[in-house]
Amino acid sequence: MAETRAEAPPRSAVLAPLRHPVFRALWLASLASNFGGLIQSVGASWLMTSIAPQASMVALVQASATLPIMLLSLFSGAVADNFDRRRVMLTAQAFMLVVSALLTIVAWIGFMTPWLLLLFTFLIGCGTALNNPAWQASVGDMVPRGDLPAAVGLNSMGFNIARSVGPALGGAIVALAGAAAAFAINAVSYVGLIAVLTRWRPEPTVATLPPEPLGAAMLAGPRYVALSPAVRVVLLRAFVFGMGASAVNALMPLIARELVGGGPLTYGLLLGAFGVGAVAGALVSTRLRARLSTEKLVRVSSLGFAAGAATAGLSGFLPLTLGALLLTGAGWVLALSSFNVTVQMSTPRWVVARALSLYQMAAFGGLAGGSWLWGTVAEGQGLRVALLSAGAVLVGCTLIGFVRPLADAEGRDLGPLRSWAAPETAVPVDGRTGPVVVAVEWHVAEADLPEFLGVMAERRRIRRRDGAHNWMLLRDLADPSLWVERYHAPTWHDYQRLNTRLTRDDAEVFETLRRLHRGAWPPQVRRMIEREARPWTRDPGRVARELATPLADPSRNA
CATH class of the missing domain: 3.30.70.100 (Alpha-Beta Plaits)
Incomplete structure (x- = not known):
């Protein structure tokens, strides 16, 4: 599935990356896979309520899915930078297909136990952790550099489209056909991605040196980030933003029940409003980037999210809360996609997957720590105090930008400086000779x-x-x-x-x-x-x- 890149379309065209056949095919297949993953998540959570209804066991379902991302991101980034990314993604997708198929069979025949369900969920999370750095780093191989910001925005939009509809669809499937059917749909959702990846034939890169040992490659990623001021600032801002922004998603069930006085339907409406806002943010992201610097866009996004979180905390009126969550959803996508684009455009291809994996670890670390923090604050000081405090953290994220602004990296040329050849030596050497x-x-x-x-x-x-x-x-x-x-x-x-x-x-x-x-x-x-x-x-x-x-x-x- 070879691709000849067309001339880069105007940067204001948010759908411009879809003109590139490989990106379009992978984006559509990934969208279907995102739906499958969310349907699977609903099925696993609901099944756990049946076989182990304790709140701690139900919470462990989500934890077992996200823990591998924290544990394996750097390893996955090193693998993606040192091996063929298409093969890495194929391996990850095939692994998740096999695990999902086994999960379906075990659930169908009724042999599922709580810990076995957590094990299957953890293994699927491992596949996701292996796939993500390779997928994100491959975007730069599918589209021209000028289309990269729009491509990252489309990826965010695709995930949020699935998140807006997927949970409700998953609930309907589980209600009609049971959790095993949800697991089966997730297994089938990998087939499209595997088919597209099998057909894709990216331009081969000529390797003049063998891959780095994985241990050395994993150390090279943090070293590069530590000595790259532009990327280091992104990680700091992403961590702080994630910590503040985590409050809305973590406390949304309580917002629906305690502040708005609703039930499951109200909770679904709030989730949908957040998702719709995220899709809208992705649609306008390219146009905003053409008018605002990266730093100004993140400041606007952070302040918008802060205003939405504070409004949700003070409001008891459902339409006003829905409007506030539309604002937070847009701020969420605009900020995170801006961080992602800055990392990709500030990092050369040899280390981009490792830089992205470290960015993910910073953002997920902020989200995980923030979720625990705001839950504790809400329990001790009240829900409104927690949401207002989270808004204050997001204002702090904006203020950090006056001291540590994000770099506009679009004008940088990170291609190799020159074609370097090893010099002749009078003393015989091989690759392991040293120091x-x-x-x-x-x-x-x-x-x-x-x-x-x-x-x-x-x-x-x-x-x-x-x-x-x-x-x-x-x-x-x-x-x-x-x-x-x-x-x-x-x-x-x-x-x-x-x-x-x-x-x-x-x-x-x-x-x-x-x-x-x-x-x-x-x-x-x-x-x-x-x-x-x-x-x-x-x-x-x-x-x-x-x-x-x-x-x-x-x-x-x-």
Whole structure:
């Protein structure tokens, strides 16, 4: 299912990404799968009320579905960045299909137990956790960069369309045909996605290096985020926003029962209003992004959500509460999709899935912690106090933006800086040889030192971000104009990786350093292998053979 990308349509066209056949097919299949997942969730919760009606067991159904996202996100991001994302998604979808089919059979024959139901729900959550980073990172492979914000908004809209209708549809199915029928529908919903993914043939990427070991890849994600100010700010804002925004969803049953004085039907109407607001927010998101910066859009969304939460807390009039929840739904989608887009457009392709997984962990961490916090506040201080306090947190999220604003990353070019090839070496090396020590010699005039040191601080961040260890800057005591930049890489492959990770957005730093260099020749680069001193021996031939043999276990010298 090859795709030839058309010219990017105007950014104001919210449905523009659907012009790309692969994205359109996957979006429709994902929409069907979202319906199936929500129907399955209703069936599992209702079945648990029949076989173990204790409130704690019913609550564990939702917990068992979301816990894998917290536990496995970083691992899943590393897998998505190091292996073919289409295959990762196919594996996840096939796994969830098998688990859902087994769940259907066990429920149909009447052998279900509470803990077995939680196990099946947990396993489906594991499949979702494996699938999500690969799916989100693949959006950038399906549409041009200019359509990426609209594509992220459409994904949010699709999920919220399903969330608006799916629970009610699931309840009707369970009432008419039982929980096993809901599980069967969920199993069938994976078939469409598997079919589309099987037909999709993305442009192959030529890998010049083997994949990173998963342990190293999982560490590389947090390191990159920690040394990327734009992404770090997103995680902070997403956590705070999630903590404040969690109050409305967590307390919505109580809003329906205690503030509006309704029952299950009223609760359904409130859920529907939130979902409709979310869909409306997704529909206007691209137009708003064309007029507002990312930071201003998040501020508007946060303040809108805060106003909606406060209104819901103070209102006892159903139409007014429905209007407030429309506002919160729109703010929810606009803020979260803005965070998602900023992460994707601030991160190069080699690490984008890991950055997205860390963003998900921050947002879900805020949602989980906020749900517990506002439940505790509502129990001790009252529902209105909890909702007003949550609104205050969202106002705080807006105020943080004046100190730590979100970056507008759409103008950044995160493609590879250059086609880098490993240099020839006189000493034989292989991929595991190491540690590699690199020293770069710069000659700098005294008058240029303030600028040189400032640019070197940015170069240090870039090098460490991409995988360099023990970076340091040294000044020669005999020649004051000579400065030596020195850093380590654990292995020769790691040294190659950190050089291929430089982006065109980093070019200004390297051009400035070349301009400041005053040597008679270009900066001298010395690449060395760290070796242990060996006991003295009278057999120089054995020493020569050992020195010519790459280290088999570089980690002992790292």
